[in-house]
Amino acid sequence: AADFDFWYAHGGIYAQAIESMCANFNAASLQDHVHCFPQGTYEQTLRKTVAAYRAGRQPALVEIYDIGSADMLLSGAVYPVDTLMQAMGHPIDASDYLKGIRRFYATENGRLLSQPFSASTLVLYANRQKLTAVGVDHLPQTWEAFEAAMEALHAHGKSCPAVSDYTPWKMLEQINAVQGAPIASANNGHEGLQARYEFADGVHRRFMNDVARWYSRGLLVPAIMTRANDQTLAFADGECAMSVDATGAYAIVKKAGLVDAEVGLLPVYAGTKRYGTTIGGSSLWVLKGQSASVYPAVARFLAYLHDPRQQLMFARRTGYLPLTHEAEEILTTAPDAEPDAIREGLASLELPNNDYNAGTRLGFTPLFRLIWQDEVQRALGGKETMDTALEHAQVRGNRLLERFQTTYIDAPRAEDGP
Amino acid sequence: MSAAAIRVQGLSKRFGSRVVMNDLDIDFAAGQFTVVLGPSGCGKSTLLRSIAGLEEADRGTVHIGGADVTRTPPQHRGCAMVFQNYALYPHMSVSDNIGYALKLAGLDRKERERRIGEAAELLGLGALLDRRPAQLSGGQRQRVAIGRAIARRQRVLLFDEPLSNLDAKLRQEMRIELRRLHDEIGATTIFVTHDQTEAMTLADHIVLLNNGLVEQAGTPMALYHQPRTTFVAGFIGTPPMNLLTARHEGHDIVVDGGGCFPAAIKANSSAAVMIGIRPEAIDLDDPRGMAAVVEAAEDLGSHRVIYARIGQQRVLVTYSGTRTYVRGETLRLSFSSQAICCFDAISGERIEPYSTRPASFLAEGCQP
Amino acid sequence: MSAAAIRVQGLSKRFGSRVVMNDLDIDFAAGQFTVVLGPSGCGKSTLLRSIAGLEEADRGTVHIGGADVTRTPPQHRGCAMVFQNYALYPHMSVSDNIGYALKLAGLDRKERERRIGEAAELLGLGALLDRRPAQLSGGQRQRVAIGRAIARRQRVLLFDEPLSNLDAKLRQEMRIELRRLHDEIGATTIFVTHDQTEAMTLADHIVLLNNGLVEQAGTPMALYHQPRTTFVAGFIGTPPMNLLTARHEGHDIVVDGGGCFPAAIKANSSAAVMIGIRPEAIDLDDPRGMAAVVEAAEDLGSHRVIYARIGQQRVLVTYSGTRTYVRGETLRLSFSSQAICCFDAISGERIEPYSTRPASFLAEGCQP
Amino acid sequence: MKSSARFHGHWIPLALGLPQLVLIALFFYWPTLKAFWWSLHLVCPFGNCSTFVGLGNYTRELTDSSFYAALRTTALFAAFGVSLSIAVALFLAAMVELHRRTGGLFRYLLIWPYAVAGSVLGVILKVAASPSIGPLGYLNTLWPGFWQPYLNGTQSMLMVVFAFAWTQIPFNFIVFVAALRAIPAEYLAAAAIDGADPVRRFIDIQLPMLKPQLFFVATINLIESFTNSFAIVDTMTQGGPGRATNILAYKIYTDGFIGLDLSGSSALSMMLMLLVFAACFVQFFVFERRARQEG
């Protein structure tokens, strides 16, 4: 019987969904009580977790985003979830999880050190009415078609053919995954600390140059230039006709109800092989340093969240993907409307994989994302060419990786135990 | 640099409910050295600043050299001014201070330097031209301030208590120097002060202000010997004139507390009057004089001051003899009736005697 | 409240490299009114504050009433002090100001009120006891400050230029009042000022300081008539003593610029001397007198001041006649040799004459 | 102050000063020491390991182009922000001084922005400067694509500079108004008599006399621009776009808290400290000189 803190990193409808799960757990559980605290954005949550851990005030459970995984794994602050669950009598089987999710979170030897919590992937949304109006009857499958569609919309006076917030998750990680192209050596970092970035050539470079062209021609409008000031909303309220967005956006689009939204797979370049996209999202980490009585309660809470009914509730309310085969099964076979985005997303994840679309496992990724954004914004702002921008980003990113390697070169490895 | 007459007409000014100038009419003759004298707060500075254009009067006009300048801003009035605290620009050197006005007037560098040199020579500032005001002594600052005023060669020179920040010795020296300068330059000079010694020694003409009104205007000696009111009598002279309350009875004046003397003045019988007598005009030791008890005596070396009492009234007597008087001693005071001024006790205005019988001395009792 | 003698021995103090008191030895007699006089910055306040215990001397001792208090903190020295700017506690009423020290001394309320009442009565402050210092005029503040000092009934009363912030009239009144107070209370009083008139009129005894040294100590008249140095001569009197450079030749003294007179002093022949003569001791119109040219004349009503030149040397003459002199006129000055002080031109110290032939007047040429 | 006005004794001043000193030791000296220690080590974010690297972190930062970029941004931001704050405040103060009688109301109202927190202003301006819904967005209907503060580095810099100046002006304004007030009216009167019109009087008399205040305000503003601009940048631009507004203080924060690079950000802190220290030193020097001149 114990009280413990759970820090999560969401606001809005996501937070509401989490709070209701917490409330339900507390209501259902006689002895345990979880205190759920929002900590702001993913970044803020990670920062506060680090700080709190140093101060010895860490919560028992915390939600950390995907790219924080490498930092968490080496932190020495983590009580691996599989060990915990094993010890507390709620063993989890990594193979319960969907392929894309398992591949992302599992270690080389297949262990799950954290419990996946929220996941989504990238799909293409399109405003069917607007596309039909300009004579585009099929969703673009390729970037070439995507560009043509944007041009058609532009030619018909649509001020916002497509919208994007230019985030690296969408433009770097997912694009390279779907094309099966490497972001970093050593299997995108899964093989160890010696990994270095190598995205500046190849498909990412091609794509970003296209993006720069689309941007300068007013085809791909930055979200901050839209009235809604937000990519998802700009599509949802009909301002923009197309949007490459997370599956999670679907709940918002549906809620807006304005748009006859059509969802399809992320485009690829014509004549290239399509691989599976990777996921984005977060997992739950159990932190060391709690009193022994807390961990059984944490385990019970994790088990509760793992329950397919909770997953489904969460997926339905937020548009996140179900995580386990069991939940997917229920969702896809349920008679009531199965969200298109989730279906397409799941399909996208199930596509064939190679070494490079299991996501990345690189240190200091949060800062790297800022660097990538910096450089791309500079390129879009005409301060440098896209090619040099990407090279700069790669160089600066590699300095981060080097430092990560030196920092952790003799850090204690994750041990099993609280 | 020709002098210009200044005429002030109906000038009035109030600050809030306080009337500082009350319908003043004053003429300042061209080329004259006029001292505006009065106690602190009587409106002297306000008058001077109104003439300079620094203060806007509520009513009335100012004419300089015949032209109405009431609405003219200070920079176009043709006045130069020396301020009480000098108001030297602290960030400029002495020569820049003097030359600033010339620069604004558009004079070229050479002409400016010539004029600065002239003023410096006149005031003995030659060696100081590169210093900052902070590096000067009080007297030197004073001279720079005057230099700044005269270098412009304006028709009118205004001084607002320029000597009050100097120590006694320097003040005495500067007085002589100022007077000499005025005689050389010949501008119309108005000099404001509350120090009657300065006024007495500097002025061709004194305008004595009190509460925003002209109490008396005239030559220094006129003010000293024929004060128009008790205020003037009590303001001028160190120590000032003794004022004793008395009654007019028949042809005599009876001093409260003892003594009387004959004086033919136009006043009702038994009217209350004040008699004024200068401390140096009193004889201490006249057997027929009125009794006065010594309260205190001060020996200043050059002369002595005795604080005595006639009844309840204090009398100061100065004399330069060597005899000493001690507290409690009784004096016998007398004075010539010609040295006496009579004032109406209520209005304080002077009552002219219609006949002065010469050589009539104060006596113990009056025998007509 | 019995008076106590104060003895200062070997008192020295320097601020940085500036010597402010240089081995001072002074006795202040019990119950006496001593004025410490000197120009600004000469160390008067430092001396006074050393006696009060506010300033720590570098060397030397202070005895009060026979006891060595050099290391005693101010509150235990039995001194009360009136500060130049009064230093009244601005947030306390007049009676609290006066009573604060009594409260700290542990007196009960009744005794305190009695003492405050007493002091108030003595100083005429009865009606002001509930006011704040900001609601008082300068003279009233002055009196409160004195009240605060005397209510404590200390053996020693110290005043640091208490009158310098008051206007001339008030200053004159306060002088009389202070002297009266001293006579009533009988405490040993030390009064610091740079105004020689105050010193002359108030003091039983004057200590004249200059540059941290005692220039002369004595009665006012001693300082006036027998100044020990040219500094004293030039510091005391308004206008001060005239100092003329001269040479000692044989038994005569020859004034630079004209005139000579016999004077028997102990000085080398042809030694440079200074002669000092008070402006009021000069006769203007002696046919045998030395020639002097009038530079300026001031009429003060009660007397006149003439600025004249003997050769290059300025001489001031005061007289109270009615005759006027104009610029450029030639005077014939003479004076009694008894009125003359001779000083060594280099050290400035007075040279005593070993014989004064009476009635020897200054003459155009000396005929021995 | 004269030493004679001071009390004797050691224990009382110690007791009086101690609480403050303890607090300062805890929250100033100890953190500063810690930062210095970190800056010489490579520390793990979670605090369970550290390697001594000597000046490695410093050389790392000093060879990183983004450090120089941040330095340049900081310098630009400081230069523009400080000059704008000072110029506008001076201008307003001069005009209020000119309208002494009616200026009271302006003086009262112009101080108000001082009560507004940087973050609140940031939020308001973020909306107000929005190219789609803000008033400036109307410019885009005239010249499409003209106002894009979140894409155009220059414009976003302008925006934060404006916001920074807005927060600083009231303080400067008060200081200037008070200083102008304190200039004896006699100087202006003397200048008027000397023939100077109001504009000349301002340039020749008032401005030179404001020099100490100008120095003071400039130093304060400079330190503020190094440090307190954080809230504005964080709420409005987060250092973007393309690190156009990534001032050093913000970089310290992002490197330390987002990048989990305690060592690097500590090294940056130490270097920023040096900068602030230099600024203060200049100020101190100037004040000392002024004090010596006056005394």
Add this chain to the structure above:
Amino acid sequence: MVERHPLLKTTTLILLVVGLVFALGPIYLALCSASVTSRQILVHGLALLPGSHLWENLRIVMRDARIGTMLFNSCVVSLIVVTGKLALASTSAFAVVYFRSRIRHVVFWGTFVTLLLPLEVRIVPTYAVASDLFEPLRRLIAAVTGLHLSVSINLLDSYAGLSLPLMASATGTFLFRQFYLTVPTELSEAARMDGAGPIRFFIDILLPLSKANFAALGTIVFLGTWKDYMWPLVATSRPDMRTISLGIATFLPTETGQPPEWNLVMAAALIALAPPLFVMGLTQRWFVRGVTGIGK
């Protein structure tokens, strides 16, 4: 001064009005936007004229419990800092100014160095210190006695943690020092002649004279604490410990797809700036005096 420059007067007046528009513009915009509906802003852009929904929006925002808590936190923290700083500053400045002991130099320099290095610069380590306040002492004990204690004090997410580091600055001491230096030295001398010791002098004379300075510094510190952003951002992780100036940013959408309700954001902004504006209006005189006091 007789000064007739109608053109100059009008021009400067116009410029002053322009300055006023810029100074109050953002506040006005916030007021306008807070008084319309969210839809209106999305459709017509930011309102330039006040609408009629102000109370409604304010009510909606106030119903959000966060605002109440944050306002309360801001008040508590500001008041703690004001009280603490006034107490510390007045006493430490007294120690600095009124004693001969060399200690005063220690206090002076020990305090004044903090002027040079603002909190923002040492934010990261200060955070670490606040999270483990006992560390220095623990280390000292360990170094001296070899004892390894496990005591620790964590100030994060507490009022003490929010306020204490803000108190550790020299501005207050500086201001009081400036003021004490203007108090005539004769007052302390007179008090000493009257038999008062330092503490009595401090209580009987100096404190009553410092009333205005307490008000001035109090206002400045209050506003400064209220406006502080970085420290609360770092030192709090629990939403119920957030202060309003920090919390205002949480009204901005953080998740993509969270519809921005600018009218509510602006209403919250209005609420956040109302108390300091009120305090400012109330104590403006003191505030001005304080600022100019610093400037001396």
